[in-house]
Amino acid sequence: MKSIYKFMIFIIIVMIVMLILINIREDIKYSSEENAIPPIANEIKTTVKLYFIQGNELVEEKRTIISKDSHIENQIIKELIKGPRNKTLISPMPKNVKIISAETIEGIYYLNLSREFIDNNLWNTIDRRLIIWSIVNSVTELNxxxxxxxxxxxxxxxxxxxxxxxxxxxxxxxxxIREDKNTPFGVIKEFLNNILTSRYDKAYTMLSDESRKSISFEDFKDIFSDYNNDLENYDIFTYHTQKFSNYVKVTVIYVFLEADGFDYNKKIEEDWKLVRENGMWKIVVID
Structure with missing residues (x-):
């Protein structure tokens, strides 16, 4: 009988020890969870173009920024507020402006700013177009x-x-932007001028390699020979550029020009595609 009692006491002691060990293990687990160090967010390092104001122009300043999320556009705005490194340039945004909210929806960046953005000396003394496009061009450099x-x-x-x-x-x-003849729109303007002055030879050299392989000079000349008639009495009213990963699209809007000004009810809209070849923008006429 004594042996049985001893055995039972031994079993009870073992069970008590096991329960104590289990409780200690759970305490350690919860303590570890409470004191766990959250993972560090991945940092995104990107080189961007910022546009600052100098006189009546926008001047590009490249900058490498580090962001902890994928919203590089928000960091670009913060960098514009910080201002240029070149002290001859002017930031479009006062130091005291606040970003109330900012989000990108279907390719449009909605930038909600405090009133300091327009209630300042810069807004009232400088060409406001420079202020607007300093910000717009900096952000829309993102594809x-x-x-x-x-x-x-x-x-x-x-x-x-x-x-x-x-x-x-x-x-x-x-x-x-400080004049550079080899901008997408600058190339389009030069191309159209060559067409309108019947310099088809010069216009043909402005095509991409693939386009010139796909269309002969004679065919090119036939296609664009009626261009003068198509755009007779029309003039370029405005344009906008959309950037993609391996090409840009320039949308040119022509408006009918009458003796007393533009007739905005008569418009022609054309899309031009350009690719970069050997450091130059070239026009794609055949997809």
């Missing part, structure tokens, strides 16, 4: 952003300036 919609404390700006409306998104524009 996935087509335009920027400005908001001031949640509301669209209701006043217009020049021929532009602040109630609609703004697209990339080369108009104010």
């Amino acid at each position: 996935y952003i087509k335009g920027v919609q400005f908001l001031i404390e949640g509301e669209k700006m209701t006043f217009d300036f020049e021929k532009y409306s602040l109630e609609s998104p703004f697209m990339f524009s080369e108009d104010f």
